[in-house]
Amino acid sequence: DSGVTQTPKHLITATGQRVTLRCSPRSGDLSVYWYQQSLDQGLQFLIQYYNGEERAKGNILERFSAQQFPDLHSELNLSSLELGDSALYFCASSVVALNTGELFFGEGSRLTVL
Amino acid sequence: DAKTTQPNSMESNEEEPVHLPCNHSTISGTDYIHWYRQLPSQGPEYVIHGLTSNVNNRMASLAIAEDRKSSTLILHRATLRDAAVYYCILRDRFYNQGGKLIFGQGTELSVKP
Numbered sequence: 576d577s578g579v580t581q582t583p584k585h586l587i588t589a590t591g592q593r594v595t596l597r598c599s600p601r602s603g604d605l606s607v608y609w610y611q612q613s614l615d616q617g618l619q620f621l622i623q624y625y626n627g628e629e630r631a632k633g634n635i636l637e638r639f640s641a642q643q644f645p646d647l648h649s650e651l652n653l654s655s656l657e658l659g660d661s662a663l664y665f666c667a668s669s670v671v672a673l674n675t676g677e678l679f680f681g682e683g684s685r686l687t688v689l
Numbered sequence: 690d691a692k693t694t695q696p697n698s699m700e701s702n703e704e705e706p707v708h709l710p711c712n713h714s715t716i717s718g719t720d721y722i723h724w725y726r727q728l729p730s731q732g733p734e735y736v737i738h739g740l741t742s743n744v745n746n747r748m749a750s751l752a753i754a755e756d757r758k759s760s761t762l763i764l765h766r767a768t769l770r771d772a773a774v775y776y777c778i779l780r781d782r783f784y785n786q787g788g789k790l791i792f793g794q795g796t797e798l799s800v801k802p
Contacts, residue, residue, distance in 0.1 A: 577732065608789055618733070618776075618792035631789050665732045678725075678790060680732030 578602065579681035581666050587687045593654040596684045600647055600668030606630070607649040608669075608678060609641055613662040624649055656688045693777045698797045701767045709762040709796055711777030716757050719782040723790070724751065724762050726773040733776065733792070736762065740782075772800045 578601035588594055600607050609621040620633035624643035635641075638656075643649045653660060663685050667678040694712040701707040713722065724736040737744055737751045739760075744751040750763040764771055776795040 577734070579732075610792075617794060618727075620789050620791060623789050633789065667732070677735040677738075678733075680734065683732055 577679040577681060579666055579668050579679050581664075581681035581684050583684055584682065585685045585687075587689065588656060589689055590656055590658060592656050592688075593652065594656065594686065596651040596653070596664050596666075596686075598649045598651070598666030598668075598681060600649070600666075601679055604668035604670050604679070605647065606669045607643055607647070608667040609635075609649070609651050610665040610667065610680075611662050612665060612683070613659075616662075618665070621651070653686070656686075658688050661686055661688045693779060693793055695775075695777055695793065695796045697794065698799070701764075701771075701798060701800050703769060703800055703802050704766050707764040707767045707771070707798065707800075709764075709775050709777075709798065710759065711761070712759045713777070713779055714758045716779060717781065720757075720779040721782055722751065722753060722757075722760050723778045723780055724749070725776045725778065725790070725792075726771075727776070727795070728770070728773045736775070738780075767798075767800045769800050769802060772798055774798070 580599040582597045605626045608623045611619045621635040622641050623631040627643050638654050641651045663683040665683045667680040669676045669678050723738040725733040727733045737749050739751045752761045774795040774797050776792050
């Protein structure tokens with residue numbers, strides 16, 4: 576158990592819909608990262624927040640947005656869903672936004688868009 | 690971010706040592722070498738990291754070439770639970786981008802009983 580909690584574990588929805596994925600980081604971790612893993616793209620970095628502020632941005636689509644709340648949990652919002660958005664979405668956390676610290680990953684949220 | 694090259698797949702027998710190679714010929718002096726692994730249906734997990742010297746922990750050893758252009762992750766006795774995709778990742782110690790990890794394709798390790 577990494578200590579990172581992601582909900583929901585599974586989600587099935589239709590094209591055009593909007594969903595919200597939630598992540599609770601490990602206690603004390605200030606930095607939250609979101610990743611997307613699909614069969615053809617591997618693990619893709621989407622976005623990172625540190626103590627409520629956006630810190631780094633990766634290949635995140637404009638239809639996707641995220642935020643980190645004062646209690647440090649984070650939400651990833653996916654809108655106007657397309658079939659290609661079906662993937663595993665992982666959240667990770669670390670103590671600080673440094674490049675030597677270990678990242679702890681959750682078990683992921685599996686999104687299926689029909 | 691500097692690039693790493695790993696074999697797509699490797700096979701091992703249970704209870705034998707496994708050496709997983711990684712080439713990183715464009716590594717900079719401030720890059721740390723990190724290894725993560727992803728077991729089936731799970732999120733990635735940290736294995737080990739190092740800068741210049743060889744490193745050991747309870748999970749594995751990391752052997753870093755003297756010129757730092759390659760490294761090897763060593764699992765001393767493979768178990769069936771070690772079957773996973775292993776990722777070798779470079780992270781710039783001073784690059785002010787918050788510590789994100791950029792994953793490549795990794796090496797899929799299968800372990801035979």
